[in-house]
Amino acid sequence: MIAMELRVEALSKTYENGVKALDNVTLSIQPGMYGLLGPNGAGKSTLMRIRATLLEPDSGQAFLGEIDMLRQKIEVRRVLGYLPQEFGVYPRTSAQQMLEHLAVLKGLSNRRERKETVESLLQFVNLYPCRRKSLTSFSGGMRQRFGIAQALLGRPQLLIVDEPTAGLDPGERNRFYNLLSEIGEQVIVILSTHIVQDVMQLCANMSIIHEGKVLYAGDGFEPTPPDLEDVFFSRILQLGS
Template sequence: MELTISNLSKTYSNGVQALKDVNLTIKQGMFGLLGPNGAGKSSLMRTIATLQEADSGSISLGSLNVLTQKEEVRQILGYLPQEFGVYPKVSAEDLLNHLAVLKGITNRKERQEIVKALLYKTNLYDARKKNLGGYSGGMKQRFGIAQALLASPKLIIVDEPTAGLDPAERNRFLNLLSEIGENTIVILSTHIVEDVKELCSDMAIINKGEVLYKGNPQDAIDEIQGRVWSKRIAKSELETYKKTHVVISDKLVGGTPVIRVLADIAPEGFDAAEGDLEDVYFAKIFGTQVITV
């Protein structure tokens, strides 16, 4: 099964064009959607998830028309939005059981087995009787994945899932996503480059509603190898370098900027640097602008 997005556009009532003629084909596995806040990622995810209308274009999931066959799509869709609410005084087991009923899993024995399996899969079984209000951020995210997996979805959308998680919880969550992506289309929408680099075999970079790159993360990195150069400079020199070089990022190291630039030939005084996905991201998103990190 494939998800095909063709010429998709969306403009909100305030005049903001969130999506501009978006074209993507997404196959089974982990697909990373990279972009800064406000790039249009959430607008695209909400449209795919049948939560808002598009102005023009089409989306198909296998033989289903996502924009017109919404109920059929929802039966095979799992969705974890960037922010989702839980009932703080309800246990994980009880709420997951309730959500399973809403998903149409009405057979009690079948439902209990599914809920038990999902709690084990997300490593929440031992805390199944605990109220969700007492869960950590990472545990809540794992509960979010558990509810998204109800009814064995063919497409799972997760929007900024690792924001705010500590390193240990982030690793647990990413490992879970990777396992799920072996048999399902999983769209990981994020602004965290490392998440995409570690998990995804296919990706797109989006900004201001437009797709700037679509392809394999390693292929994108290979394209810029031998063209990334770095140099430690004085703070007072930064504006000059912005005018004379394609500066893709700068980072303070020991209180002074280290800049990275794109060039086919080594600029004077620069050292060769190994390109990575962060360089690709900055180059596509910001062009000649400097981003301080």
């Protein structure tokens, strides 16, 4: 697998209600864990949806390696895994059935290969023992791990996760940290969150976005607990002034 760089150049997006969600956003992201940090409403989800080919910007460019992400959407989707903030599940469907269905949609037509892929992913996210249980019976952390499994179908080179640990208890959050860290050893993983600890725990590189603008892009900060939130919001005030 050839490592790809993700580049976004001067992306802007204004919604019909006049809200400017993105304002001339430029970023360069190498393989590994990358944090996109900002308060709710900062523009993070808009940027994630554009990168996931679900939303058109008003202006700007985006490239994944040599792929033009705004013009070559089919090519992007072949190498993309996406876990949105809200991940719905079908009622009364088991984890294994749902993942097999999604694998078919992803293009895994060979039955034996599909079965091996599904079982391997369920083992990777530690859900294999629960594979026959209904997804509606899963805890929040289990659902998020299932969301990662579906996002990894097709061996993506870019994985986007939007607010993945919101609502998880500390134990589930730590399990999710370990899972993302392992994935981030080989591909680009973009972690979009308002939770400072997520980025501090996982990401060597990061950016801060606020009111649609990138206020900082570079190495992760290293404040010490329990003052992470205070440091983050004071840094936003400093950078935005």
